Amino acid sequence: MMKNCEYQQIDPRALSVSPSSAQNHAGKSAQRPRRKWEVFPGRNRFFCDGRIILARQSGVLPLTLGLIVVTCGLFFAFDCPFLVEHLTVFIPVIGGVLFVFVVISLLRTSFTDPGILPRATPDEAADIEKQIDTSGSSTYRPPPRTKEILINQQVVKLKYCFTCKTFRPPRTSHCSLCDNCVERFDHHCPWVGNCVGKRNYRFFYSFIISLSFLTSFIFGCVITHITLRSQASKSLVQAIQESPGSVVELVICFFSIWSILGLSGFHTYLVASNLTTNEDIKGSWSSKRAAEESGNPYSYNSIITNCCATLCGPMPPSLIDRRGLLPLDEPIPAPSASEMELPPFVAKNDAHMEENCQDFALSCTA
Template sequence: MKDQSYKPVSDSPAKFEGKMSKKVRKWEVFPGKNKFCCNGRIMMARQNGIFYFTCTLIIATCGLFFGFDCPYLAVHVTPAIPAVGGALFVFVMATLFRTSFSDPGVIPRATPDEAADIERQIDIPNPGGPTAYRPPPRTKEVLIRGQVVKLKYCFTCKIFRPPRASHCSLCDNCVERFDHHCPWLGNCVGKRNYRFFYLFILSLSILCIYIFACVLTHLILRSQADNFLHAMRDSPARYPLYNTL
């Protein structure tokens, strides 16, 4: 009697390799000079040492303010002072991280086929013969809403950049609506994070003015009840605050 027990058929080597192959994500083969964290969700420039100094300066100043000035002001003025300061601090750090860790508007580079197609579209005659290399023109005129706009060619990304776009030499990327590369944030400022950069600058200014006013109030109240030098000693938050201003 034949053995009719089931024997599973082993997968072929090609099928097994297909199952084990890992999908390569775009950030893993990103051609720019950025670095990524949290599986590509965080994008920063490689030269981000000043960014950590910015975070340390903000946290140290606010820590001294909450540790030395807020307890006195909460008792003698109003308990709302540390609450307002805490809300401003959280908002400042949130906009700081959102600006520093987000994509500023990087324009994808051209693929080899797209770059070759751009070179084939050139109408300028090639004096060196059909086999000689002919680089693309530096500018290209296009019609946008009835107006002629000149687009600049990026020889690194091999694309014609949109208007107001520029190539960042530090990150080695073309950024849409490029404003500037901010070393204090460790990232470029462009189309996709400009509103967060503006909110960060605005909220940081409000926080500095708020802490300065509270520290000054603390010094005045202390000096009325005690010596002015003792009041200066009991409010050490003024040192990093004055350096920030």
């Protein structure tokens, strides 16, 4: 038998919303001042009310930080007590200073605006894209893809960005992963969870250099520890059993030290030449190209001057003003096509296809 069920009738008027209440709710939400990071068009994530900026694909950053913390933690727990007793007390001091410097450099690289350029407003974009032909009639034509300027008596081409609706300044490139134009774009580094550009390159360089010293220091100390312990116990197997954490450190350092040292040497060469990874991979100033493009117009022809200009210059201000307040009468910008989730079979703009492939390849260089 089926049991009787009682249904309570709901008045449909209770579920309806009056137009006046909807307008009041919309008016209250519209009156609330919003910060610019809340409607930022790029693919970034913001924390601490816009003070911290990260790329949306920042999942490798915890792995980077975790490997550093775990390796150093094992070093201080298993190796330092033995080395302090048999060698010197300065070993944990040196390791601690290097560890703090590495972590601070990593976080500053990850949380700093790399030099994102703001996108053009609708009026600015319309002014650039509106062309006037020779007959004097106002017509719409696609804007030119390049514009040539002179830098140190050398022709430099500026490309038009169809996403940001503006001509990119010299050494600026559009990151396809973050969907932003970045000044002095070097590359997108998944290990730090951010682009590396004009405003955070010095932090990135100090991070990889200090990480090279830290990895080499721990690697040498672990080998010394295992050697001394095996000599005392006259057995390598017993020494490993007494300090199993040292073996984990040895494996991590052995497989990472070569890539870290190679990356540090490569970026030292770039700093001394005043080049970027983007320019080096694309061969922008390679002698194999045309004669008019054979020289680097940004080089000062001095290693010391190039290093000072790249690493020691004043920190440029952020241009996106992510914590600024939007005017109440300013409409909220609609998301661009690049922000929407498109099916994988949808092809992108032909003007972006080649450049996005090159920019995506740069994300694997670090």
